[in-house]
Amino acid sequence: MKIDERHLIQLAAVVKTGGVTEGAALLGLAQSAVSRTLSMLEKRVGEPLFIKGRRPLQPTAFGLSLAEHGFVMLAASRKASDLVESFRIGNSGVVRVGGTPFFMDSLIAGLCAEFQATHPDVRIDQSYGYFPDLRAGLKADQIDIAICPIDILDEGSGLEFQQILPGRNVIACSVTHPLLLKRKPQPSQLLSYPWVAPPPGSPLLADLRALLLSFGGTEIKVRYSGGSLMGVINYLKASEALTVMPHSVVFAQRKERSITALPINIPHPERALAILKRVDAPRAPAVEQFANHIRSGFQTLRHLIKRHEEAVIWGQ
Known part of the structure; x- marks a missing residue:
């Protein structure tokens, strides 16, 4: 029956x-x-x-x-x-987010944890990549959003972006670096120290070359390259090496008191950290909630980073 x-x-x-x-x-x-x-x-x-x-x-x-x-x-x-x-309502689901390694490790990972404190049933799948790989991942529907530094999107790219943080590079070093004792470090003095090269594919690599040219140098002593964020930080802590980093990444390490920024202005391109999405992608509620959380988190961070920047006497 x-x-x-x-x-x-x-x-x-x-x-x-x-x-x-x-x-x-x-x-x-x-x-x-x-x-x-x-x-x-x-x-x-x-x-x-x-x-x-x-x-x-x-x-x-x-x-x-x-x-x-x-x-x-x-x-x-x-x-x-x-x-x-x-x-x-976005309280469950999966968010696939890709981003550049330094920003993901220093800033985004903590915001992911904060988001899941209020959205415990949302799973976050994180991956790493630079803009070309992230753009391909978005178009292939392998990730939902990308968080990365970009210049200008080509018209008709099929992507939309929302700026969450203005770009600014600094020269990072250990908190005990000898150049910090100098009131106004000179370019020639910077070139006499060893350097850490940003990871291959990172836009910071081009920024380092531009920095070298602005200082009138033809080559620098690269002693370490290809490291993760923690690898670079630990190398800087134990050496007198220098490297180029986004100011926000150095700011995120302030409580550890391991690295800092030299008080000197350097040229940097017009670039901003942004959230990228496909224009035609379906708006999954959990993804929208996560993106809103990231934007909200950076609204607070933006003010803190600006105050931190103003507290440093940048060289002219």
Whole structure:
């Protein structure tokens, strides 16, 4: 004998609430519809489902046994409804985010943790890359958003961007570097120290070459290259080497007191840290919630970084 699962769910709702009217309200059905269902079910199984004359309604032993199966389906239905609602408002789902290594490790990872403190059912899949790889990932639907420094997007690129932080580079060094003792370090003095080269593919590599040319140098002593953010920081801490970094990345290390910025202005391109999305990508609620959180986090960071920058007496 096959029993309609919907009938078992209605039976479970009535048993759970103790009344047909209440059970119908729980399911969002009409009371008359639930009454007909219970009558049909009793006729089909040939046994009473409720003890006559009891209020609130009390199931017979057989009725309770059937209702137990309905409880399982009712609970599953409720979980499914909750899941749909949670996904609809962005409290569950998956966010695939790609970004440049230094920014992701120093700034974005912490914001991811903050986001999941209020959205624990959202999974974040993070990947690394520079602009060409991230653009390809967006277009291939391998990532939902990218967070990276960019110059200007080509018209018709199919991507939209929202700036979250203006770009500014600094020369990073250890907090005990000898040049920090000098009031105005000169370019010639900087060129006499070893340098850490940014990772291959990083826009910072071109910035380092531009810096070298602005100082009138033809070559620098590169002693270390290809390291991760922590690798570069640990190398700077233990040496007198210098490197080019975004000011925001150096700012993020301020509490560790391991690296700092030399008080000297350097040329840097018109570049900004931005959130990139495909124009035609479907707007998954969790992705939108995550992007909003990143933007909000950087609104606070922008003011803190600006204050930190103004606290340093930059050389002229």
